[in-house]
Amino acid sequence: MRWLAYLWASPTTLLGALMIPVALLSGGRVRAVLGIIEVYGGAVALFLRHVVPLRGGATAMTLGHVVLGLNREALDRTRAHELVHVRQCERWGPLFIPAYLLAGAWALLRGRDPYRDNPFEREAFAKA
Numbered sequence: 001m002r003w004l005a006y007l008w009a010s011p012t013t014l015l016g017a018l019m020i021p022v023a024l025l026s027g028g029r030v031r032a033v034l035g036i037i038e039v040y041g042g043a044v045a046l047f048l049r050h051v052v053p054l055r056g057g058a059t060a061m062t063l064g065h066v067v068l069g070l071n072r073e074a075l076d077r078t079r080a081h082e083l084v085h086v087r088q089c090e091r092w093g094p095l096f097i098p099a100y101l102l103a104g105a106w107a108l109l110r111g112r113d114p115y116r117d118n119p120f121e122r123e124a125f126a127k128a
Helices: 002-017 019-025 042-050 072-109 119-127
Strands: 029-033 036-040 060-063 066-069
Touching: 002 019, 002 036, 002 060, 002 066, 002 072, 019 029, 019 036, 019 042, 019 066, 029 072, 036 042, 036 072, 042 066, 060 072, 066 072, 072 119
Parallel strands: 036 066
Antiparallel strands: 029 036, 060 066
């Protein structure tokens, strides 16, 4: 039954997989850990620091069964948190990204922090 979770999350995973050649061509690295593809360094680090709309950028980010990270150490530090997001992607499938963004927007509309008060993040921080 595990293959169903991978299949259901595959649209989001494919978005993350697009970063693999970008990373490899820019000096980044790829490794598999616990059934997850971790992609880090190179242009991935630049993307996380300068494109992700968080103050100071992001240390890591999950897209299905792909986790993007600044570097290997960052991935090691954030693995428990990011694995919660992997499970969320398995539950929500192709709806994960829209649901995550809507949850952040809802928090912002209520005068809350769109990252820290996002229910997806709250769950990941609580379980990690």
